Amino acid sequence: MAANQKEAGQSFRRERLHFQYVRFKRQWAIYYRSSYGKVGFYMLVFFAAVAILSPVLTLHNPLTFYAPTEDTYVSQIELSVHLPSSFLLNGTVYAPTASELAPAGSYLVYAGTPSGHVYGVGLGGSPTTANGTIYSLMDINLSAGVFAYPVSVFPLSSYSTFVGSGYSALSYSNYLLLSTNNGTIFLSRIQWSGEHGSGTGKPYLTDNETVYTNRTFILPVVSNSQSIASVPPAWVPFHSSLSQSSGFTPGMLFAVFRNSSGTYLSAYYTDPLVQSWIYRLPGNQTPSLPVFVGSDYTPGHTYAEQVLVADGNSMISIHALSGKLNWETNLTSAIDSDIPIHVPRDYQLGIVSGSMAFVASGNYFYGFSLSNGTAVKVYQTASPVTGYSSSYGSSGFPAYTAVFTSSDMYILSNVNKLLNSNSIIPVPKGEGKYFSTPSYAPDTSSFILSTGSGFLTAVSTQGGKDAFEWHAKYPGVITTSSPALVKDSFSGEDTVAFITSSQYLVLYSTTGVDINPIPPTLHAPSGNVYLFGTNIYGQDVWSQWVASFVYDWEIGIAVAIGIIVISVVFAVIVGYLGGFIGSVVETVSLVIFLIPFIALLIVMSSVLGPSLTNIILVLTLVGWPFTTFTLIGVVRSIKSHAFIEAAKISGARSMQILRRHFLSNMTPLLAYFTAIGIGGAVAGVSTLQFLGVAPLDISTWGAMLNATLSNFFLAARAPWWILPPSIALTAFVFAFVFVSRGLDEVVNPRLRSR
Numbered sequence: 001m002a003a004n005q006k007e008a009g010q011s012f013r014r015e016r017l018h019f020q021y022v023r024f025k026r027q028w029a030i031y032y033r034s035s036y037g038k039v040g041f042y043m044l045v046f047f048a049a050v051a052i053l054s055p056v057l058t059l060h061n062p063l064t065f066y067a068p069t070e071d072t073y074v075s076q077i078e079l080s081v082h083l084p085s086s087f088l089l090n091g092t093v094y095a096p097t098a099s100e101l102a103p104a105g106s107y108l109v110y111a112g113t114p115s116g117h118v119y120g121v122g123l124g125g126s127p128t129t130a131n132g133t134i135y136s137l138m139d140i141n142l143s144a145g146v147f148a149y150p151v152s153v154f155p156l157s158s159y160s161t162f163v164g165s166g167y168s169a170l171s172y173s174n175y176l177l178l179s180t181n182n183g184t185i186f187l188s189r190i191q192w193s194g195e196h197g198s199g200t201g202k203p204y205l206t207d208n209e210t211v212y213t214n215r216t217f218i219l220p221v222v223s224n225s226q227s228i229a230s231v232p233p234a235w236v237p238f239h240s241s242l243s244q245s246s247g248f249t250p251g252m253l254f255a256v257f258r259n260s261s262g263t264y265l266s267a268y269y270t271d272p273l274v275q276s277w278i279y280r281l282p283g284n285q286t287p288s289l290p291v292f293v294g295s296d297y298t299p300g301h302t303y304a305e306q307v308l309v310a311d312g313n314s315m316i317s318i319h320a321l322s323g324k325l326n327w328e329t330n331l332t333s334a335i336d337s338d339i340p341i342h343v344p345r346d347y348q349l350g351i352v353s354g355s356m357a358f359v360a361s362g363n364y365f366y367g368f369s370l371s372n373g374t375a376v377k378v379y380q381t382a383s384p385v386t387g388y389s390s391s392y393g394s395s396g397f398p399a400y401t402a403v404f405t406s407s408d409m410y411i412l413s414n415v416n417k418l419l420n421s422n423s424i425i426p427v428p429k430g431e432g433k434y435f436s437t438p439s440y441a442p443d444t445s446s447f448i449l450s451t452g453s454g455f456l457t458a459v460s461t462q463g464g465k466d467a468f469e470w471h472a473k474y475p476g477v478i479t480t481s482s483p484a485l486v487k488d489s490f491s492g493e494d495t496v497a498f499i500t501s502s503q504y505l506v507l508y509s510t511t512g513v514d515i516n517p518i519p520p521t522l523h524a525p526s527g528n529v530y531l532f533g534t535n536i537y538g539q540d541v542w543s544q545w546v547a548s549f550v551y552d553w554e555i556g557i558a559v560a561i562g563i564i565v566i567s568v569v570f571a572v573i574v575g576y577l578g579g580f581i582g583s584v585v586e587t588v589s590l591v592i593f594l595i596p597f598i599a600l601l602i603v604m605s606s607v608l609g610p611s612l613t614n615i616i617l618v619l620t621l622v623g624w625p626f627t628t629f630t631l632i633g634v635v636r637s638i639k640s641h642a643f644i645e646a647a648k649i650s651g652a653r654s655m656q657i658l659r660r661h662f663l664s665n666m667t668p669l670l671a672y673f674t675a676i677g678i679g680g681a682v683a684g685v686s687t688l689q690f691l692g693v694a695p696l697d698i699s700t701w702g703a704m705l706n707a708t709l710s711n712f713f714l715a716a717r718a719p720w721w722i723l724p725p726s727i728a729l730t731a732f733v734f735a736f737v738f739v740s741r742g743l744d745e746v747v748n749p750r751l752r753s754r
């Protein structure tokens with residue numbers, strides 16, 4: 001007996017499951033015949049697939065990732081002007097130069113060509129030097145096979161004025177130096193036609209001196225005075241050889257030439273332009289460019305002015321005035337003479353303990369004591385050193401010394417000591433080879449690296465995760481000159497100047513400007529990929545967009561389930577049980593239903609506070625009245641059927657009746673309202689986040705659109721940021737509208753024939 005009852009019960013359950021399966025197939029067929037339902041279904045499949053795959057598709061953390069400054073800050077172009085002559089020689093572009101005599105900065109940037117043309121380009125610091133005005137300063141005729149080296153500009157003091165004032169008044173002028181490979185030296189003073197001196201009227205050259213040595217210069221001639229990016233110090237070399245007899249430093253020039261007997265370093269006074277001494281260098285290779293130490297020594301100093309030359313394995317110091325050897329130090333390997341010797345700027349004022357001249361030899365970065373030539377291995381890098389620079393070194397070893405290789409940059413604070421744990425910085429790849437002498441910008445305390453393809457980037461002296469402060473890329477450049485630091489008289493700020501192979505002089509500011517939101521790119525300077533660009537905060541739009549699929553699904557499903565549960569319970573209380581409690585519930589539902597939805601949503605969100613849980617709770621509590629009223633009618637309709645009364649007479653309990661008769665008949669309708677609820681919940685939370693009421697630390701499409709509330713111009717300025725969440729939000733809501741339309745045909749037979 002019991003076995004038969006058990007078997008009968010199992011058979012009944014199988015038949016019921018089969019019936020439910022058949023009914024589901026029939027309802028699915030009805031749903032799938034609906035064009036709206038079919039489109040909505042496949043749209044939801046797409047949204048669900050993206051949500052499931054979001055951990056793989058997300059490139060960065062949508063909340064905590066911010067694009068590094070090298071991607072989001074760029075340097076602004078201060079000047080771009082086309083020059084009339086070519087600055088290219090054997091694939092190398094000549095670099096510009098400048099030297100300031102006024103606190104405002106330089107009025108001109110100077111550029112010399114291999115053919116002997118020299119130009120000055122106005123920077124706009126005065127009315128007569130309008131930004132981009134080109135002045136032709138020199139044009140020499142060179143024979144076939146003869147070329148000019150890059151021009152240099154530097155200050156010298158007037159010795160006659162100094163003596164005439166009783167040794168009290170110093171008067172400075174900028175001098176222009178040009179040399180050729182056939183041994184000719186041109187030296188001229190830069191004068192201005194205006195009555196107020198520098199920056200007024202037009203510039204021209206005067207007090208011209210020329211010497212023909214009939215030697216083969218293998219390097220540009222250099223001066224013992226330095227091109228400066230600020231007001232000259234009190235003491236710079238004098239434009240007179242007579243100053244030496246009075247204990248003051250005379251202006252001198254140094255040339256490296258070669259003949260059949262060897263390689264020589266020769267020195268020349270600037271007034272008159274005659275040779276002072278010659279020193280034979282020991283090596284057979286091309287030495288480094290000579291570097292002078294002592295440009296700004298004060299009278300009565302105890303340091304010797306010296307000229308440094310790296311030749312083969314040797315570092316040589318020669319007394320600048322006498323031409324005698326101070327010291328010579330030999331290394332076990334050759335010094336890289338292609339990388340200029342680096343002497344920190346303040347060593348020109350005087351040397352102290354720890355003052356060094358820096359060179360590279362393979363993987364080693366060396367320092368040589370300026371006092372006695374003692375060599376010190378300052379640092380060993382993982383690969384050959386390709387360049388270096390430093391801060392000014394006012395108190396000995398520079399506070400910041402940058403050494404870089406083809407792959408990394410090292411920031412040192414002392415011998416064999418990195419500044420901090422973040423002081424080894426990978427340099428950006430794919431932009432070509434970096435020049436060996438990065439510019440140190442004191443105003444921003446950064447090193448500016450540049451490549452021959454027109455790429456520049458500023459690196460903070462502090463290193464760290466976001467060491468790169470900005471980048472710049474001059475468009476359409478094949479190759480450029482090395483950069484020169486110039487103080488722009490128009491803006492009063494430091495700039496970086498270079499010349500392109502297409503004959504453009506370009507000045508970039510040394511400070512970066514935030515360019516967020518940046519457009520979509522696969523090749524950001526940092527190597528990051530931004531498929532949808534960034535927003536105004538530097539966050540990755542693609543990652544936020546993908547992550548929003550998950551959060552919007554979670555919020556929509558949670559709210560929809562909450563609404564269905566509350567609505568079913570209240571509909572049963574009102575429509576099935578009735579009585580006083582039912583009347584109260586129906587009245588409360590009606591009151592809430594009549595309150596404007598958005599207003600109620602904002603008020604409740606403000607009262608409960610901005611959290612994800614509270615937002616789900618608010619959307620649930622605000623959204624249930626409409627569904628409840630609809631279900632009340634359905635419950636009352638089902639209750640009026642004869643099979644409900646028959647079930648009661650047969651002794652079925654209320655819960656059994658509700659489960660078997662009410663819920664089974666309401667299932668398609670509940671699916672319909674679930675679809676409506678999910679779409680409505682996502683639209684609701686997006687509205688709250690757009691208005692700033694809901695928390696913005698949750699990745700949703702509404703949160704992504706919040707910034708447009710205060711700046712609608714963003715929609716036009718950054719469509720890559722605004723369009724993806726707008727399209728996704730619209731499509732998500734419409735997907736559930738289409739699904740609900742398809743379910744409507746399942747629930748309402750009268751619609752099937754339409």
